[in-house]
Amino acid sequence: MMGETLGNLAHGFSVALQPHNLLWSFVGVLIGNVIGVLPGMGIMATISILLPLTFGMPPVAAILMLAGIYYGAQYGGAICSILLNLPCHASHAVTCLDGYPMTRAGRGGAALGITMMAAFFGAAFGIVQMIFFAPFLVSVAFRFGPAEICTLMLLGLLAGATLARGSALKGIAMTLLGLLLGTVGTDVDTGTGRFTFGSLSLYNGIDLVALALGFFGIAEFLKSVNAVAVADVTGMTIRTRDLMPSRKDMQQAAFPILRGTLIGSLCSLIPGTGPTIASFVAYAAEKRISRTPGLFGRGAIAGVASPEASTHSAVQGDFIPTMSLGIPGDAVMALILGALIIQGIQPGPQLMTEHPDIFWGLIASFWVGNIMLVILNVPMIGIWVKLLRIPFRFLFPLALFFICVGVYSTNNEMFGVIQTLVIGVIGYGLLRLGFHPAPVLLGFVLGPRLEENFRRALTISRGDLSVFVESPISAAFVALAVCLLIGQAYFAWSGARRIPVPNTLSE
Amino acid sequence: MRGSTSARRRQLLSGGLVALTGLAVVLEARTFGMGTLARTGPGFFPTVLGGAMALVGILIAVAGRGHDDDADGFGGADWRGWSCILGGVLGFILLGDAFGLGPASFACVFIAAFGDKGATWRASLMLAAAATVVAAVVFSWALKFQLPLLRW
Numbered sequence: 001m002m003g004e005t006l007g008n009l010a011h012g013f014s015v016a017l018q019p020h021n022l023l024w025s026f027v028g029v030l031i032g033n034v035i036g037v038l039p040g041m042g043i044m045a046t047i048s049i050l051l052p053l054t055f056g057m058p059p060v061a062a063i064l065m066l067a068g069i070y071y072g073a074q075y076g077g078a079i080c081s082i083l084l085n086l087p088c089h090a091s092h093a094v095t096c097l098d099g100y101p102m103t104r105a106g107r108g109g110a111a112l113g114i115t116m117m118a119a120f121f122g123a124a125f126g127i128v129q130m131i132f133f134a135p136f137l138v139s140v141a142f143r144f145g146p147a148e149i150c151t152l153m154l155l156g157l158l159a160g161a162t163l164a165r166g167s168a169l170k171g172i173a174m175t176l177l178g179l180l181l182g183t184v185g186t187d188v189d190t191g192t193g194r195f196t197f198g199s200l201s202l203y204n205g206i207d208l209v210a211l212a213l214g215f216f217g218i219a220e221f222l223k224s225v226n227a228v229a230v231a232d233v234t235g236m237t238i239r240t241r242d243l244m245p246s247r248k249d250m251q252q253a254a255f256p257i258l259r260g261t262l263i264g265s266l267c268s269l270i271p272g273t274g275p276t277i278a279s280f281v282a283y284a285a286e287k288r289i290s291r292t293p294g295l296f297g298r299g300a301i302a303g304v305a306s307p308e309a310s311t312h313s314a315v316q317g318d319f320i321p322t323m324s325l326g327i328p329g330d331a332v333m334a335l336i337l338g339a340l341i342i343q344g345i346q347p348g349p350q351l352m353t354e355h356p357d358i359f360w361g362l363i364a365s366f367w368v369g370n371i372m373l374v375i376l377n378v379p380m381i382g383i384w385v386k387l388l389r390i391p392f393r394f395l396f397p398l399a400l401f402f403i404c405v406g407v408y409s410t411n412n413e414m415f416g417v418i419q420t421l422v423i424g425v426i427g428y429g430l431l432r433l434g435f436h437p438a439p440v441l442l443g444f445v446l447g448p449r450l451e452e453n454f455r456r457a458l459t460i461s462r463g464d465l466s467v468f469v470e471s472p473i474s475a476a477f478v479a480l481a482v483c484l485l486i487g488q489a490y491f492a493w494s495g496a497r498r499i500p501v502p503n504t505l506s507e
Numbered sequence: 508m509r510g511s512t513s514a515r516r517r518q519l520l521s522g523g524l525v526a527l528t529g530l531a532v533v534l535e536a537r538t539f540g541m542g543t544l545a546r547t548g549p550g551f552f553p554t555v556l557g558g559a560m561a562l563v564g565i566l567i568a569v570a571g572r573g574h575d576d577d578a579d580g581f582g583g584a585d586w587r588g589w590s591c592i593l594g595g596v597l598g599f600i601l602l603g604d605a606f607g608l609g610p611a612s613f614a615c616v617f618i619a620a621f622g623d624k625g626a627t628w629r630a631s632l633m634l635a636a637a638a639t640v641v642a643a644v645v646f647s648w649a650l651k652f653q654l655p656l657l658r659w
Binding site: 053167172173180192218221222223226227393397398401403404424425431432433434454455459462 | 529535556563566587591593599604611612617622625626652654
């Protein structure tokens, strides 16, 4: 087992270190880091804009790059939170609480240094977890038939809808909307056009890029225009040597980093509770067990170290259900899964054996990418601080232009841009009514596979609905889903507060 | 903070919209052919989803007690920001097919830039020019973008 894993990992490194793949993962982490630093720019929008560019690339390079954007942005996001007190990305919002007071006290450099250490440690743990846990999940999932796949997806979707931010009911409504949007177009079994309303372009279905950019591009900009604070970084210079934390700082941060990492890795395995929730849980836990809780909010180093470590371990762990079961836990993972499908690769447990290049190459590239990120961030911190000065009013018009070009290039027709515009307006309306768009994307990406397995299971059982509860595995998934619903209903009625996640500029 | 009446109204509106969408989906999906349980037709899955959506919509309208703060963090109406962003994309759509990528890119960025309250003519022109250069060099020349740079 161990030897086999090491052999696979060695194969992964041989893939990830090919010059071509190395270059694209570097491009990915670099773009991610830049986007993370820039206030008001979203990871989702960036990945969707670049998605059409990857259509012509080999699948391995495409996935390495898109994944690099995701974890690269986590390194940049912390800089924005700590130095500007701007919660640029939800998963770093909590870092503001103690990171910014440290900056005010002239210890911003130390906060960033500790963040880098926490980030690398958390990420490393998340990757190791993936190396050992994902093959185990795959071996279990190989015994699944259509009924099990169907109920597992249902459970994943339900968890994604109800455990994430906002009202559980609204989350379920958005998941259903996503599933329905996924049915638009030609039915694979019969060739019937569904919800096409006579439009020929809709027969191919709704475009993933148009959907993602409508909800996470245009709708986000409609929300954040004139709402992003102007950054004041005058006189702020951070040099590389400021990043070196003192021995005392490191002693104070060591255990919080460890605890944060464990919380992050646990959260990553539950769909719907990705990095953002992990960072809030880690912060709350750290404050509770601290001997000096009064220091939190006034520049406690543990308040930076623990949530940052948990974010990074959750980000890497996020890939586990996506790559081993084909079930994404949040919108970014749904997009990466969508990229795989566009490349013609069936996600699911067979991915690891059928495409070891992608699976192990991705894991190896996580190591390479995280090392590149530390190298990028530590000596070049001065450049990233300068980037913070670019005002949002210059960024969003250019981003809008990239959105138009990106969507146009997916099918080389203006129809995609029109779709994006319409979806963006609807998406903004939904945002204002308190609906969060992430479950839409989850439903959209999983929808076709859910329907396929649902119908196949019913065909095999000759229309007997009890097929979904006959096998113990499937019954367990259904039972878990029911428990989840009952639990949610109980909490809603008893009025218990959810973990408060403040609104941030972008996902 | 808004009063609870407006929050209550928002829940009713949200739930009503979801329920109506679900209902419309059911009506449309039934025309695709339901099939039988053993051989489900193309309308079966969407009908189930639509039905579930109608149910969830009713639950949101009835059970949503308006104490959730999901819609916080929004300011008042920002007509300038909204119309410039939408106008920028619309400009790209209208000019793109008629005059090509260059004019479309210029218009998109130029219009959108005015969405910010601190926008100036000079900055907007420079941004738009920069985007046009990127469109010409990166997209048209290097990436062989399908839409021609200029046409009329």
